[in-house]
Amino acid sequence: MGKLDWYILKKFLVTFFFCMMLFLVVAVAVDSSEKTDDFVKSGLSSSQIITQYYFGFIPHIWGLLFPLFVFIAVIFFTSKMATRSEIIAILASGTSFNRMLRPYLVGGLLLGVILWFGNRYLIPKANEIMSGFKMTYIDRNDPTKNQQSNNYYRRVDHDTYVGMKYYDTTSKSAQSFFLDRVKNNKVVYNLRSNFIQWDATEKKWKLQNAVERKVDSLGEVTKEYPTLTINISLKPQELRKDEYLKDKLSTPELIRFINQEKLRGTEGLSALEVERYRRTATPAAVVLLTLIGVVIASRKTRGGSGMHLAIGVVTGALFIMSDRFSTVFATKSDLHPLLAAWLPNIAFSLVAYWMYTRAPK
Secondary structure, eight states: OOHHHHHHHHHHHHHHHHHHHHHHHHHHHHHHHHTHHHHHHHTOOHHHHIIIIIHHHHHHHHHHHHHHHHHHHHHHHHHHHHHTTHHHHHHHTTOOHHHHHHHHHHHHHHHHHHHHHIIIIIHHHHHHHHHHHIIIIIGGGOGGGOOOOOOEEEEEETTEEEEEESOBTTTTEESEEEEEEEETTEEEEEEEESEEEEETTTTEEEEEEEEEEEEETTEEEEEEEEEEEEOOSOOGGGGSOOTTHHHHSOHHHHHHHHHHHHHTTOOOOHHHHHHHHHHHHHHHHHHHHHHHHHHHHTSOOTTHHHHHHHHHHHHHHHHHHHHHHHHHHHHHSSOOHHHHHHHHHHHHHHHHHHHHHTSOO
16 A cells, blocks of 8 residues: 555545535434424433434434445545546556556445444444334334234244234233144144233243143143243244334344244245345445446546536436345345345446446556
C-alpha cells in the first residue's frame, strides 16, 4: 500500500461514513415524525425511547442500506477524482487500471467483512431491541398483527407429535393436550390431558388428569396420573407468532432453528433460508458494487458527478429490485433459497465484467 493507495482508501472510507451519517439523520427525523403518536402513547421518556428503540433502529437501517451507500460513496468520490483529471494523471503516471483498483478492493473487502460480522451477530441483536419495542407499544394497537391462533399441532422430533387447544400465551397453558409417538406408521404411545401448563421453574410442562397409553405386541397398558411432568423439545415462545423472528436470530441461532423446524416437518421455511444465505451474499455484494462503482465513475464525462450519480442510482435500484424478485420467487415458487440469495450477485457479476472490459485503462 503506497501513498496513492492510502489516499484513495481514505477518501473511500471518509465518504462512505459521511454518507451513512448524513442519511441516518434524515432517516431518524422521518421515522420519529411518523411514530410521534406511538412514542407519546407509550409514556416513555426521550432517553428510554432512544435506548429501547433507536439503539435498534440505527443498526437496522445501516445494515439495510450498507451496500447501496458503499456504491454511492465510491461513485461520488471517484467521479470527483475523474472530474479533476486525477484518474487521468494516475493512469498517465504508468499505474495500470488494475493496480489502481487495489485500494478500492481493500476498502470493499474491509467494509464487506464489517457487514458480514454485523449481519451474523450485531444487527440481529439490534433488531431484537427494535422489534421488542414495536411488539410492546406499536403492534398492540394494530388488530391485523394481534391475530394469534390458539390451536397447535407440532412435530417435536422424528416420531413424536403434540397438539393442544385453547392455548393462552399469557398463562402459558392450554385446556386440552395430546402427545403421540409413531413407529412404522403405528401409534405406540399416546398421552392425553385436560390441562397443560408451562412450569417456569423446572422448564418443563405439567399435566393434570393425564391418561397414558402404551401399545406393544402384548396389548395396551393404560395409566392415569393426577399430575404429570413431561420434558419435550417445545418451548412457550415457539407457540407465539413472531413475524420478527428471522431478523432477531443470530446466524448460528437461525441455522439451529431452521434445522429444528425441518426435523419437525414444518413447511414454509424458504424465507428463513433466504435470510440465512443473504447474510453472506450481501457482504459479497459490497465488493461487487465497489468494482461497478469504480468502472462507472472513473470515466470523465460532460455530465460530471451528476451523470455518474444518476447511473449509480439506476444501477442500485435495479440491484435492489432483482434482490426482491429473487426473494419472492424463493418464497412463492420452487427457486432454491441459496440461488435466490446469490442470483443478484451472479447477474451483476456479469454486468461488472462487461463494464470492466470497456473501462478506460
